Amino acid sequence: EVQLVESGGGLVQPGRSLKLSCAASGFTFSDYYMAWVRQAPTKGLEWVASISYDGGSTYYRDSVKGRFTISRDNAKSSLYLQMDSLRSEDTATYYCTSEDGPYYFDYWGQGVMVTVSS
Amino acid sequence: AIVLNQSPSSIIASQGEKVTITCRASSSISSNYLHWYQQKPGAFPKLVIYSTSYRASGVPSRFSGSGSGTSYSFTISRVEAEDVATYYCQQGSSNPYTFGAGTKLELK
Numbered sequence: 698e699v700q701l702v703e704s705g706g707g708l709v710q711p712g713r714s715l716k717l718s719c720a721a722s723g724f725t726f727s728d729y730y731m732a733w734v735r736q737a738p739t740k741g742l743e744w745v746a747s748i749s750y751d752g753g754s755t756y757y758r759d760s761v762k763g764r765f766t767i768s769r770d771n772a773k774s775s776l777y778l779q780m781d782s783l784r785s786e787d788t789a790t791y792y793c794t795s796e797d798g799p800y801y802f803d804y805w806g807q808g809v810m811v812t813v814s815s
Numbered sequence: 816a817i818v819l820n821q822s823p824s825s826i827i828a829s830q831g832e833k834v835t836i837t838c839r840a841s842s843s844i845s846s847n848y849l850h851w852y853q854q855k856p857g858a859f860p861k862l863v864i865y866s867t868s869y870r871a872s873g874v875p876s877r878f879s880g881s882g883s884g885t886s887y888s889f890t891i892s893r894v895e896a897e898d899v900a901t902y903y904c905q906q907g908s909s910n911p912y913t914f915g916a917g918t919k920l921e922l923k
Contacts, residue, residue, distance in 0.1 A: 734860075742852070742860060742903055744912040758911045792859055800907025801850040803871065805859040 699723040701793045701806035708812045709783055719776040719793030719806055726774040727751070730796035733767060733778050735789035736808075743789075746778065747796055760786075783813045817841050817906050821915030828894045829923045836918045838887045838904035848908035851880055851889045854917075855900045863902075864889060896922060 705717040717733070732747040746767040747756045755767050766779040776793055790810050794802035818841040828834045838849070851864040862871045864880040867887060877892045891898055899922055904915040 741917045742854075742905070742914040744914070747912075756910055798865060800848060800912060801862060801865045801905065802852075802860070803862050803865075805861070808859055 699795075699804045701795070701804055703791065703793050703806045703809035706791065706809035706811045708814065710815050711784060711813055713783055714779070714781045715783060715811060717778040717780070717791055717793075717809060717811070721774040721776065721793075721795075724795070724804070726769075727771040731767075731769060731776045732794045732796045732802060733776075734792045734794055734802060734805075735787075736792070737786075737789040740789075745791070748776070780811070783811075785813050787811060788813045816911050817844065817909055817913055819904050819906060819913055819915040821904055821918050823918060824916065825919040825921065827921050827923050830896060831893050834891050834894055834920065836889045836902055836904075838882075838889070838915050840885045840887070840906060843884045844906050844908035846883050846887075848906055849880075849882065849887050850905045850907065852903045852905060852914075853898075853900045854903065860903065891920075894920070894922070 700722045702720045709715050733745040735743050735745050748767045748769055752769045764782045768777045790808040792808045793806040795804040797803045820839045822837050826834050846867040849867050852860040853863045854860040863874050868880045879890050882888055901917045901919045903917050
């Protein structure tokens with residue numbers, strides 16, 4: 698059974714940092730691109746970042762470029778999102794997802810809440 | 816960025832009714848790159864249809880999709896109570912990947 702389990706969320710002040718982790722199991726992690734998708738409270742879905750199989754290529758939405766860093770450790774079947782210089786508009790539930798085929802998200806974690814507030 | 820306009824934003828349907836959601840892209844995309852998700856209240860999203868018309872694993876046959884170019888649709892042939900959810904289209908044709916604003920399906 699595929700499982701993606703996020704951790705590391707919480708309440709953080711604007712301008713501070715937070716690192717999210719995602720532990721994957723039940724599939725060959727290194728065979729998949731991985732991504733983070735977020736959802737602000739009562740809002741829709743928003744792609745944040747993606748990373749290639751070996752971590753050699755990364756992609757970000759403009760609003761997080763230079764502040765967020767996506768990375769992975771295939772030996773640990775883990776995905777990460779380092780979030781620096783956090784803003785109130787980054788407040789959202791962050792989902793870890795696997796990215797397959799023509800760039801769709803097939804497996805999802807339960808999500809982890811990040812609240813940026815003073 | 817490619818903008819996806821979903822309509823309607825909400826639907827109230829009776830059990831057994833057919834419902835259709837439309838997703839219009841601001842520029843043409845290959846049908847390979849248009850996908851649909853279901854998000855039930857309080858849950859994470861679930862892939863339902865990928866590449867316009869292919870059902871994801873375990874998805875009932877009452878769910879279907881079609882379209883090309885800039886116009887795509889998602890249909891539930893006979894709505895069931897368990898289909899109450901918000902549905903999103905998503906394009907993987909170009910970076911940044913974008914989602915439609917969602918269509919909330921409720922039962923009458």
